Amino acid sequence: MSDNLQHEDRLFEVLARQPDEEGSERAPSRLKAKLYTSLVQKQQESGRLRTLAETRANGHGLCVFEDLWSRVTSSEAARSFNCCSVCHARLLAEHWEAAPIYWGHCPYVAFGKK
Amino acid sequence: MNQGPGTCQAKESSAGANQLSDQNLVAEVLRKDRKATAEFVARYADHVYWYVRRRLVPRADLVDDLVQEIFVAAWENLDKFRGDSPLRSWLLGIARHKVEDHYRKRLREIQFHDEEENAWDEPASLHDLEAALAKRQAGQRTQEILKTLPEMYSVILLWRYWEKRSLRDIAAQIGKTEKGVERMVARARQQFKKRWYERQSPARG
Numbered sequence: 001m002s003d004n005l006q007h008e009d010r011l012f013e014v015l016a017r018q019p020d021e022e023g024s025e026r027a028p029s030r031l032k033a034k035l036y037t038s039l040v041q042k043q044q045e046s047g048r049l050r051t052l053a054e055t056r057a058n059g060h061g062l063c064v065f066e067d068l069w070s071r072v073t074s075s076e077a078a079r080s081f082n083c084c085s086v087c088h089a090r091l092l093a094e095h096w097e098a099a100p101i102y103w104g105h106c107p108y109v110a111f112g113k114k
Numbered sequence: 115m116n117q118g119p120g121t122c123q124a125k126e127s128s129a130g131a132n133q134l135s136d137q138n139l140v141a142e143v144l145r146k147d148r149k150a151t152a153e154f155v156a157r158y159a160d161h162v163y164w165y166v167r168r169r170l171v172p173r174a175d176l177v178d179d180l181v182q183e184i185f186v187a188a189w190e191n192l193d194k195f196r197g198d199s200p201l202r203s204w205l206l207g208i209a210r211h212k213v214e215d216h217y218r219k220r221l222r223e224i225q226f227h228d229e230e231e232n233a234w235d236e237p238a239s240l241h242d243l244e245a246a247l248a249k250r251q252a253g254q255r256t257q258e259i260l261k262t263l264p265e266m267y268s269v270i271l272l273w274r275y276w277e278k279r280s281l282r283d284i285a286a287q288i289g290k291t292e293k294g295v296e297r298m299v300a301r302a303r304q305q306f307k308k309r310w311y312e313r314q315s316p317a318r319g
Contacts, residue, residue, distance in 0.1 A: 008303055011243060016275035018253040020168065027163035031178050035185045036155045042189050043146040050147045058142065060149035082148065107152030111159075 032111035033093035040082055048080035061105035084108075136201035144192055155185070161202055162209050169213045169272055172261045180216065184209045210277065214287075217273045221288045224266040243310055259309045267302035274299050 043049060052070035056062055062070060066083050073079050084090045084107070092099035093108035101109045139157070142150030162184055167177050187208050195204055243252070260268045273279050285295040 005300065011247070012271070012275045012303060012306075013278075014247050015243070015252055015256055016278075018247070018256060020253040020257060025164050025167060027159040027181070028178075031163065031181060032155050032159045034178075035159055035182060036152050038182060039151050039155065039185060039189050040148055042186060043148075043151065048146070050145050055147050055149055058147060058149075060147070084148070105149075107149065107156075110152060110156050 029097055029099070029108075029112040030094055033090065033099075033108050036107055036111070037084070037090060037094065040084065044082060048077065049082055051076060051079040052083075053079060063105040064103050066105075137195075137197045140192055140195050140197075140201065143189075158202060158205055159185075162205055165206055165209050166213065168257070169276065170216065171257065171268055171272070172263065173265060176216070180212055184212050187212070214273070214277065214279075217269050217277075218287050220265065220269050221273075221284075224269075243307065255310070255313065259306055259313070262309055263302070263305055266298075267305050270295075270298050270302045271306060 040049065050058075052062055052066050056070070063083075065087060069081065069083050070079060073081070089099070089101045089106050089108050092101060093111065098112045099108065101112075103109070139150055139154060143154050159181070163177065163181050166180050166184070167174065170177055170180065184205070188205055191208070195201065260271070263271075270284075273284055274281070281292050281295045281299065285292045288295070290298075
């Protein structure tokens with residue numbers, strides 16, 4: 001490589017190290033919603049999810065639908081059911097940025113928070 | 115809930131506390147706790163997205179799919195996470211592999227053309243570029259220029275300089291000679307400089 005090309009090569013190495021403010025660009029909440037949905041689907045492929053009761057006992061809050069579901073069901077399989085899979089909040093969150101979901105402990109609400 | 119990396123408690127304690135927090139989170143995700151899984155996404159999606167978006171410029175249309183691939187790969191390999199490094203670094207390692215897979219695939223698909231190569235009267239000095247680097251003002255403009263470059267040029271520049279891959283490595287991965295890759299990189303640099311110079315002196319354009 002000639003001296004000029006070597007100099008240019010080094011210049012581009014420096015250019016690539018220039019600071020570029022991380023945090024100026026957040027992942028869209030729609031993408032986070034889709035990531036969460038696909039991860040939970042993947043988890044279900046290899047067996048049941050942790051039951052809602054165990055999740056609550058571990059210190060996590062349940063959303064209003066999960067809470068209701070955990071109270072009216074008795075079998076382990078039912079308590080592991082992924083309520084989000086049939087919830088309109090999931091559909092809203094996967095298609096709208098900052099979807100209008102207002103109840104607490106819904107993961108899709110958290111994804112929209114700054 | 116685990117303490118996030120940005121909390122006061124985390125700041126007060128050692129780096130080990132952050133790692134423990136990561137390990138707790140990983141353990142809960144592996145137990146298929148849906149809320150922990152949501153926390154995993156909420157905590158790390160921004161970092162992975164930011165990295166992938168910077169590395170796939172100008173192909174913003176591919177970012178979401180690649181981020182999704184990265185998180186699925188992370189889930190499939192999460193039991194291998196040992197906590198030797200922060201979870202964020204581990205995830206970005208997976209992201210880097212995926213990005214390089216993308217580069218390899220694209221450079222094998224795209225044909226390099228010599229168009230425009232000789233159509234520009236290159237200034238003798240790289241003074242503008244050097245001055246911007248000295249003032250640390252080049253970051254934003256660099257991103258803007260990478261967005262306007264043809265994909266073949268941005269891919270080879272990002273791979274060579276941002277991912278710090280040697281010409282030999284790249285050549286081996288795309289089945290070309292080292293000399294051939296050196297020419298590709300030189301052409302890409304020339305196109306980058308041309309755009310840099312045009313932005314600096316529009317009248318010359």
